[in-house]
Amino acid sequence: MLRHHSLQTAARTWLIACLFASFVSTLFAQDSAPLLAGTAKVEITPTAEQAVNLAGQPLQLRDPLFARVLVLKTPRTSVVIVSVDLIVFASKKVIDEAKARWGVNHIILCATHTHAAPAAKGMIIKPPAAPDWTRSPKAPAEVIDWPRLSADPWYAATEAKVVAAIGQAMQNLFPARMVAGKGPFESAYMAHNRRLIRAGIVSAMWENPDRRPTKPVDPTVGVIRIDDMSGKPRAFAVQYACHPVTLLGAGAVSRDYPGAMVDHIEQQLGPDCMALFLQGASGDLDPYDLHNLRGENRFNIARQAGISLAKGALQIVRDLKPQPATAIAVKESLLTIPNRHGNLSTEVGLLTVAFNRDLALVAIPGEPFIQHQLDLTARSPIANTFILGLAYHGKGTPFVVYIPTAQAVKEGGYGAAECSFLAADAGERLLNTAVADLQAIIAH
Secondary structure (H helix, E strand, C coil), rough: CCCHHHHHHHHHHHHHHHHHHHHHHHHHHCCCEEEEEEEEEECCCCCCCECCCCCCCEEECCCCCCEEEEEECCCCCCEEEEECCCCCCCCHHHHHHHHHCCCCCCCEEEECCCCCCCHHHHHECCCCCEEEHHCCCCCCCHHHHHHHHHHHHHHHHHHHHHHHHHHHHCCEEEEEEEEEEEEEEECCEEECCCEEEEECCCCCCCCCCCCCCCCCCEEEEEEEEEECCCCCCCEEEEEEECCCCCCCCCCCCCCCCCCCCHHHHHHHCCCCCCEEEEEECCCCCECCCCCCCCCCCHHHHHHHHHHHHHHHHHHHHHHCCCCCCCCEEEEEEEEEEEEEECEEEEEEEEEEEEEECCEEEEECCCCCCCCHHHHHHHCCCCCEEEEEEECCCCCCCCCCCCEECCHHHHCECCCCEECEECCCCHHHHHHHHHHHHHHHHCCC
C-alpha cells in the first residue's frame, strides 16, 4: 500500500513536472519566436530651391539623401528603426501616423547627424529675427514649434515618404536571423575628442590634423546584420560615435561619411542588402579633418572615412554567429529632468530595446557625450549595448541638444556651458534609468 502510494505520488510529481516544463517551453517559444524583418529605402533629397542649411544658406545638390527603414518583428511586438540623412529628424507626426496605419508598436527615428543636410524652414537660424536656438539656454521645445515644421513643403513630403516607407517595409517582411556584436576600430580619419582642456580652460579643438591622442573616445564599432533563412545578408546596421562634420560649410548637400559607409557595405554585400548608420554618443567627438581641407579633398576624405568604417564593421561581423530565433523586449521611460537655469523642467523620453539578451539599443533624443557611452557599456547587464543618439521615439521633447557629463558642465566649454540646458546630472539620470530598464528586462 505504501509502495503503491509512493508510485502514485511519483506519477503525480512527474506529470506536474511535465506540465510545468511544457508551460515554460510554451512561454519560451512565444518569447523567442522566429524573427521577421523588413526593409525599405526612400529618397528625401530636396530640390535646389529647397536646399538650405541651418543658417539659411543655399546648398548645392551633390549627394542624394535617404531614409532607411528596418522593421524587426515577433508575434509579441515590433520595432522600427529609421535612419535619416539629416542633422536631426524628430517627427511625432510620422510616429503617430505610422503606428495608426501599419500597426507597428515602437518606432525609433534616428538622424545620421550629417551637417551637410538641409533644414526645415522652422529651424533656420537668422539672427536677430531667428536667434541660434541650438545655443540657447532654453529647451528647443520652447523655441522650436516642432509640429509646425510640417508647414515646410519639403519637410512635409519627407514625413509622408517615411510613413510610406515604414508601410513598405512591413509589407516586405521575411523570416530572418540576427547577428550582432562589436569590436575594435581604429581609423586614420576619426575620431578625436574635441574638448581641449589646458590649465583648467576648455577650448574647442574642431580639427586634429596631427592626430594627437585625446580622451575620452570609444574605439569600438557596433554591428547588426540581418540575414534571410538562406544566409543572405538583407540589412546591415553600423553604430559608431563621431560627428559627421567634415563637409560642414562646404556648401553642398551630402551624407558625409555615413553615406560613404552605407554605399560601400551595399557594394560588398549586394543589392539585396540595405545598410544603415546609427549615430552613437557623438556629443564631443569629431573627425580629424575639417577646416584644414580644401576643395574636392574634403569630399574625398569624408568618403575614405566612411569606407574605413564600413571595412571595420564588415571585418567584425565575420566571426559572429546568427541567432535562429529572437526575443524582443521593449521598455519605455519618461523622465522629468530639471532645466539647468530657472524653474522649468523637461520631459525626456528613453526607449530601451533588448534582443535575445545579448543586444540592447538605448535611444536618446539628444547628443550624449562619449563618456556616457563608455559608462553604459561598463554598467549594462547586456554585453552589446549601443546608445543611439539623436533618436526620438515619440515620447517627451523631440530633441534636447547636448547631454554633457556633470564634470564637463563644471569645466564649461561648447556642448557643456552652451548648447546644453538640462541639469548637469541629466546624463547620469538617463544612464541609471537605462540600466534599471535593462535589468528589469532580463529578469523576466
